[in-house]
Amino acid sequence: MIANERATxxxxxxxxPIDRHFADLLARLDRSDRSVPISADDPLxxxxxxxxxxxxxxxICLELTDFxxxxxxxxxxxxxxxxxxxxxxxxxxxxxASKLVGRPGTYTPLILDxxxxxxxxxxxxxxxxxxxxxxxxxxxxxxxxxxxxVRRVLDRLFPAAGPELDWQKTAAAVxxxxxxxxISGGPGTGKTTTVARILALFIExxxxxxxxIKLAAPTGKAAARLQDAIRQAKPALPSAATVLQAIxxxxxxxxxxxxxxRHPAGRFQPNAASLAADLVIVDEASMVDLALLSRLVQAxxxxxxxxxxxxxxxxxxxEAGAVLGDLCAAPDLGGFSPSFRPxxxxxxxxxxxxxxxxxxxxxxxxxxxxxxxxxxxxxxSGIGTLSAAxxxxxxxxxxxxxxxxxxxxxxxxxxxxxxxxxxxxPAALDAPLTNYLEASDPTALFSAFNRFRVLxxxxxxxxxxxxxNALIEQTLTRQGRLAAGRTWYPRRPVLxxxxxxxxxxxxxxxxxxxxxxxxxxxxxxxxxxxxGTLRNFHPQRLPEHETVFAMTVHxxxxxxxxxxxxxxxxxxxxxxxRELIYTGITRARSQVTVWGRPDVLLQGVSKTIERRSGLRxxxxxxxxxxxxxxxxxxYRISNIEYRR
Numbered sequence: 001m002i003a004n005e006r007a008t009x010x011x012x013x014x015x016x017p018i019d020r021h022f023a024d025l026l027a028r029l030d031r032s033d034r035s036v037p038i039s040a041d042d043p044l045x046x047x048x049x050x051x052x053x054x055x056x057x058x059x060i061c062l063e064l065t066d067f068x069x070x071x072x073x074x075x076x077x078x079x080x081x082x083x084x085x086x087x088x089x090x091x092x093x094x095x096x097a098s099k100l101v102g103r104p105g106t107y108t109p110l111i112l113d114x115x116x117x118x119x120x121x122x123x124x125x126x127x128x129x130x131x132x133x134x135x136x137x138x139x140x141x142x143x144x145x146x147x148x149x150v151r152r153v154l155d156r157l158f159p160a161a162g163p164e165l166d167w168q169k170t171a172a173a174v175x176x177x178x179x180x181x182x183i184s185g186g187p188g189t190g191k192t193t194t195v196a197r198i199l200a201l202f203i204e205x206x207x208x209x210x211x212x213i214k215l216a217a218p219t220g221k222a223a224a225r226l227q228d229a230i231r232q233a234k235p236a237l238p239s240a241a242t243v244l245q246a247i248x249x250x251x252x253x254x255x256x257x258x259x260x261x262r263h264p265a266g267r268f269q270p271n272a273a274s275l276a277a278d279l280v281i282v283d284e285a286s287m288v289d290l291a292l293l294s295r296l297v298q299a300x301x302x303x304x305x306x307x308x309x310x311x312x313x314x315x316x317x318x319e320a321g322a323v324l325g326d327l328c329a330a331p332d333l334g335g336f337s338p339s340f341r342p343x344x345x346x347x348x349x350x351x352x353x354x355x356x357x358x359x360x361x362x363x364x365x366x367x368x369x370x371x372x373x374x375x376x377x378x379x380x381s382g383i384g385t386l387s388a389a390x391x392x393x394x395x396x397x398x399x400x401x402x403x404x405x406x407x408x409x410x411x412x413x414x415x416x417x418x419x420x421x422x423x424x425x426p427a428a429l430d431a432p433l434t435n436y437l438e439a440s441d442p443t444a445l446f447s448a449f450n451r452f453r454v455l456x457x458x459x460x461x462x463x464x465x466x467x468x469n470a471l472i473e474q475t476l477t478r479q480g481r482l483a484a485g486r487t488w489y490p491r492r493p494v495l496x497x498x499x500x501x502x503x504x505x506x507x508x509x510x511x512x513x514x515x516x517x518x519x520x521x522x523x524x525x526x527x528x529x530x531x532g533t534l535r536n537f538h539p540q541r542l543p544e545h546e547t548v549f550a551m552t553v554h555x556x557x558x559x560x561x562x563x564x565x566x567x568x569x570x571x572x573x574x575x576x577x578r579e580l581i582y583t584g585i586t587r588a589r590s591q592v593t594v595w596g597r598p599d600v601l602l603q604g605v606s607k608t609i610e611r612r613s614g615l616r617x618x619x620x621x622x623x624x625x626x627x628x629x630x631x632x633x634x635y636r637i638s639n640i641e642y643r644r
Contacts, residue, residue, distance in 0.1 A: 015049050023049035026109060030098050043094040046085050051118050058320050060127055060290055060613035061117040064091060092116060117614050123320065126294035131618050133297040137180040138364040141340060150176060150347040153204055156238050157197045165350055168194040171369040172201055173348040178367045179305045182327050184312040187586045188376025191309045195281055196233035202279055203246045204239060211278040215251035218287040220499050220506015222558045223251040226283040254292055258299055275299040284558050285310035290321030313391050314583045315554060322611035329616050330365050340366040364619055382409035383588055390582045395605030399598055411593040415570055418462035426475045432563060437481050442514045442526040442534055449493060452563040454550035455584045457576050463569050468550040488513055488523050488539045495548035505543060553584040564588035568596035576604035
């Protein structure tokens with residue numbers, strides 16, 4: 001958005017032009033006399049604009065209670081939240097009097113549920129279709145005819161390494177017994193290793209039937225990492241050659257898996273055809289938004305199994321929804337119900353610890369497993385301890401750890417003034433940059449560059465990605481270490497930002513410019529392929545891309561680097577949350593340094609991402625399921641009547 005549009009939006013309650021146009025449209029459609037001027041004081045106009053804004057900001061719905069009546073005494077509201085509606089009862093009555101607002105089950109642009117949540121119809125539809133799909137798959141489980149056989153296969157795939165409970169083995173058993181399973185775990189807990197063994201388990205226990213298995217991820221880069229991990233894990237599996245041959249090695253983006261095609265407006269439209277699969281595994285599920293997951297489950301055959309892998313503590317999806325966080329909102333993952341526990345113990349051969357709050361009946365809690373053992377960070381690891389402190393909201397402990405650490409794995413660097421950053425940041429990066437700038441071929445370039453990364457919380461501003469990339473590029477050029485006198489120059493690192501299925505280049509792929517000796521030394525952009533192979537393209541052929549000496553924390557999800565420098569802004573920002581800081585820290589394998597101000601760090605760790613939706617209540621809170629059941633019945637009836 002251009003500067004004057006942004007200023008206008010902020011001045012008018014944080015509304016962007018699209019929010020105002022949507023509200024104007026509904027206000028006009030709601031009036032019998034179209035000549036009456038539209039007013040921003042109209043309760044319908046305000047509700048529509050707020051709902052559009054909330055969806056754009058990542059929420060599934062608008063909580064009317066957040067904006068009804070005067071703000072609570074003593075509570076300072078940001079200027080962008082200055083818009084206030086009438087008292088809740090008056091507002092609700094006014095909205096329900098409109099033909100454009102309906103209760104769940106009606107076919108109207110806006111849906112107002114019994115808890116005073118206002119949805120765009122498509123968001124309400126996506127949420128409830130997902131809930132409708134989840135209920136029968138979490139309410140029951142598959143009881144194998146021979147639990148002992150399941151146990152024998154699991155014992156072979158997960159040999160005992162000690163007396164402690166093997167959560168990877170438990171996760172594999174849950175995945176086999178349930179048609180829906182979520183496996184959550186931080187970096188280093190072995191999610192992809194577990195998945196490779198789960199694939200072997202499914203294939204072996206299904207013989208002689210040949211399963212159709214699909215591997216997917218939300219981005220092309222994440223899909224490539226998943227297939228590389230499966231390929232590396234296969235040779236070590238203690239399974240027959242026929243089983244290993246049946247394990248798929250190709251992964252695709254969810255959009256491509258669904259046969260999506262790009263709409264002229266830039267959106268994706270999945271084809272209506274059902275996805276022919278017995279098992280679908282989705283990696284990096286924290287990045288999957290509600291709409292995409294809803295479309296995926298609608299495409300699955302009735303008996304297909306779905307396994308989601310991810311880290312529930314990482315950043316939520318860029319688009320609306322925080323589905324993995326809502327699914328994993330139970331107070332304790334691993335608290336299996338008394339009716340499911342005996343079967344799980346019989347199949348896994350493990351005695352499970354008693355759950356602090358066990359569910360009375362089989363439900364979603366039985367489909368969730370958290371991998372608790374970290375194989376990368378030992379108990380005393382600085383990165384492991386720091387990430388745990390951040391995840392638990394212990395900001396002062398995290399700051400103390402960084403400022404006093406002696407082992408060099410974690411560190412704190414006071415954020416300099418913007419005019420000093422050009423001196424201090426390149427100096428801190430001197431060793432890894434030197435290795436990168438001295439590399440003599442593309443293979444060595446990738447090896448050196450993938451060892452370090454600068455991660456920024458923001459895109460804009462003096463400590464954002466755009467400024468930091470320019471700063472590093474200009475500093476290296478001034479020092480004579482980089483020939484960056486034009487757009488393309490040797491060693492320029494770029495990040496693909498849009499998928500190109502024809503070139504097999506995907507959002508998140510890293511390329512490095514280098515002279516091609518077979519083309520008279522003209523510049524080509526090299527990309528790493530499977531098994532360390534390299535592909536190169538003329539720069540003009542690349543899809544949308546950007547320079548990437550630094551990248552946002554969002555873009556870094558799923559990646560790992562030996563050394564990470566995490567730059568926080570010089571003031572508090574809604575973007576800087578516990579999840580962002582945790583995600584940035586856990587991208588590091590060996591060393592992480594956080595650049596920031598203590599107050600910004602403490603404020604960030606104290607905040608968690610809040611995405612408004614009715615999903616969490618319907619899944620976990622008493623009474624949510626009954627409302628959901630009635631909504632679905634009404635919705636199906638209304639759709640039948642509408643189609644007639």
